[in-house]
Amino acid sequence: MSRIVYVNGAFVAEAEATISVFDRGFLMADGVYEVTSVLDGRLVDFAGHMARLERSLAELEMAAPAGREELESIHRELLARNGVTEGLVYMQVTRGAADRDFLYPDGAAPSLVLFTQSKPLIDTPAAARGLKVIVLDDIRWGRRDIKTVQLLAPSMAKMAAKAAGKDDAWMVEDGFVTEGTSNNAYIVTRDGAIVTRDLSHSILHGITRAAVLRLAREAQMRIEERPFTIAEAQDAAEAFVTSASSFVQPVVEIDGTALGDGTPGPVARRLREIYVSEALKSAV
The missing domain is CATH 3.20.10.10 (D-amino Acid Aminotransferase, subunit A, domain 2)
Incomplete structure (x- = not known):
């Protein structure tokens, strides 16, 4: 079964996932990320990861792509769709797509990408x-x-x-x-x-x-x-x-x-x- 990922508002098969070639995460590494571990299908230290995400975004003067409740909902939906009981959820937020320039763009919508990895974490x-x-x-x-x-x-x-x-x-x-x-x-x-x-x-x-x-x-x-x-x-x-x-x-x-x-x-x-x-x- 193809892994389902989340890209800018849509849950899609990973082979069908796309993002702009002008995304500043690709052009400038202008983005942040978090990775949350999953045990028994549940999220570990999730509040801490969300707090750090908010801090990282603030330090880079980057807009949040969604609130905590929506981000948690996306995490849970991804776990359910991919049947992950033990593993990781990666979330990346970039400043979004804009014509190439070193200056931060005005009005760019942030890009949000999430994907899961099923893997053993306890017995390794x-x-x-x-x-x-x-x-x-x-x-x-x-x-x-x-x-x-x-x-x-x-x-x-x-x-x-x-x-x-x-x-x-x-x-x-x-x-x-x-x-x-x-x-x-x-x-x-x-x-x-x-x-x-x-x-x-x-x-x-x-x-x-x-x-x-x-x-x-x-x-x-x-x-x-x-x-x-x-x-x-x-x-x-x-x-x-x-x-x-x-x-x-x-x-x-x-x-x-x-x-x-x-x-x-x-x-x-x-x-x-x-x-x-x-x-x-x-x-x-």
């Missing part, structure tokens, strides 16, 4: 074995807090990791880790503190990050929001990443240095267990 090989990451210079633009569709630099980094026979990359700027290619990065110090970079323009304000830190605090785990170096990470007891598509994912090797015994650590495993349990209870 990567969660069981952990990730091995390389280290690369962070070459992305300076407003990583805006979740834009300009993902070429992360894509290049993922390809570099693949060429090195590893799973992903952690990016470094001014001597400190910013984040992973598509996730927030954490270490667990030898005395048990969970360390992750503090919020700023340098990193994405992860929705899963916020949920995991809240759950960690509720579990009486110690949190330090501050920059850390690769040397500190390689000396850590364990490490992990978080994202909507991977939840809490252990990291077992950083630039050739194994952490601990080279297997997922207890803090990462416990946080993944807590997060999945909470997500299953709170999904809408």
